[in-house]
Amino acid sequence: MKTYAAVIERDPQTGLFVGFVPGSPGAHSQGAALDELHENLREVIAMLLEDGEPHLESEIVGIQNVAVP
Numbered sequence: 001m002k003t004y005a006a007v008i009e010r011d012p013q014t015g016l017f018v019g020f021v022p023g024s025p026g027a028h029s030q031g032a033a034l035d036e037l038h039e040n041l042r043e044v045i046a047m048l049l050e051d052g053e054p055h056l057e058s059e060i061v062g063i064q065n066v067a068v069p
Contacts (some may be wrong), residue, residue: 022060
């Protein structure tokens with residue numbers, strides 16, 4: 001089993017959770033709850049893997065807080 005990192009945001013207008021796998025075009029989905037989003041992302045990634053192991057164009061390095069005066 002392979003694990004892929006996903007970035008998750010919440011859309012302030014719809015309240016939906018939106019997730020994507022950085023560096024993997026087409027690997028994105030949404031859901032009303034985090035569990036729903038997780039399952040949707042699993043399905044999307046599984047479909048993309050049917051064409052073979054994707055070559056990721058980038059990877060998550062980290063998150064930084066940037067203070068602006």
